[in-house]
Amino acid sequence: MPLDIANTYRHISVHPIAGTMGAEIRGADLANLSDEVFAEIKSAWLECQVAVFRDQTITPEQQIALAHRFGEIHHHPFMKGMDDYPDILEIVKEPSDSYTFGAAWHTDQMFNPKPAMATMLYAHETPSAGGDTMFSNMYAAYDALSDGMKTMLADVKTWCVGSKQSDRARYSANPVMASKVRDPGDLQTESAHPLIRTHPETGRKALYIGGHVKRLDGFTEAESKPLVDYLMAHSIRPEFTCRVNWKPGTLTLWDNRCVQHYAVPDYNERRRMHRITIAGDEPF
Numbered sequence: 213m214p215l216d217i218a219n220t221y222r223h224i225s226v227h228p229i230a231g232t233m234g235a236e237i238r239g240a241d242l243a244n245l246s247d248e249v250f251a252e253i254k255s256a257w258l259e260c261q262v263a264v265f266r267d268q269t270i271t272p273e274q275q276i277a278l279a280h281r282f283g284e285i286h287h288h289p290f291m292k293g294m295d296d297y298p299d300i301l302e303i304v305k306e307p308s309d310s311y312t313f314g315a316a317w318h319t320d321q322m323f324n325p326k327p328a329m330a331t332m333l334y335a336h337e338t339p340s341a342g343g344d345t346m347f348s349n350m351y352a353a354y355d356a357l358s359d360g361m362k363t364m365l366a367d368v369k370t371w372c373v374g375s376k377q378s379d380r381a382r383y384s385a386n387p388v389m390a391s392k393v394r395d396p397g398d399l400q401t402e403s404a405h406p407l408i409r410t411h412p413e414t415g416r417k418a419l420y421i422g423g424h425v426k427r428l429d430g431f432t433e434a435e436s437k438p439l440v441d442y443l444m445a446h447s448i449r450p451e452f453t454c455r456v457n458w459k460p461g462t463l464t465l466w467d468n469r470c471v472q473h474y475a476v477p478d479y480n481e482r483r484r485m486h487r488i489t490i491a492g493d494e495p496f
């Protein structure tokens with residue numbers, strides 16, 4: 213379904229950046245939002261799934277306060293936040309690093325029993341070109357499945373697994389990110405979730421898949437793999453995607469309940485972002 217924005221907003225304007233999802237939202241100063249403007253942003257974000265705000269100047273405190281308006285902060289079980297701001301994960305890549313955090317299609321913390329509802333990423337330093345983030349629309353991916361596939365998958369669950377050990381090995385090619393890896397302690401890092409989930413706010417169905425999915429519940433790995441591989445490839449078809457190019461001051465908020473994302477590792481300059489994830493509910 214093409215992105216159809218109601219555009220009945222009084223304070224903001226919404227400008228789609230691709231055919232099925234993603235929009236720039238103009239007219240809002242994120243450091244200073246009235247309840248009325250916030251309500252419009254929330255509603256536009258639910259429509260466009262990926263909301264991009266340009267030329268914002270916000271302090272870490274203001275970013276945390278903005279995140280709290282959407283919900284509680286979700287802390288990453290494997291990654292430490294900043295010393296001064298534990299709610300913020302600083303994502304850094306130096307020119308000499310060959311590992312890019314987030315360079316695989318995924319949805320945030322899908323391995324948690326209650327995965328992150330939303331992610332808010334604010335750009336501080338960006339490459340002169342490249343370093344974009346790509347997004348894929350999981351409503352569109354679900355809608356494009358055949359009726360036969362929708363029926364077959366309706367009650368299937370997936371096992372989603374976090375990857376601490378392999379993360380440690382991969383992160384050695386990015387010492388700053390490696391220094392943030394922490395032991396998740398008792399936090400659960402493996403969970404079963406419905407493959408087709410219903411968005412709790414819009415009521416729409418979405419394909420809930422990403423790189424953390426290891427197998428289908430009740431199926432062997434050999435049985436699961438072809439179907440999981442098929443659905444992963446299907447879920448990132450170019451016509452479901454949008455792409456955000458970052459400049460310092462760009463803030464993007466995406467909805468992990470209906471979006472996958474991918475940090476494009478195509479640059480060799482410093483990139484530094486502040487990420488906050490917002491807590492979600494158990495998917496159904």
Ligand code: SIN
Nearest residue numbers: 303313314344345475
């Ligand atoms: C992530 O949250 O996966 C990182 C996204 C990015 O750095 O573009």
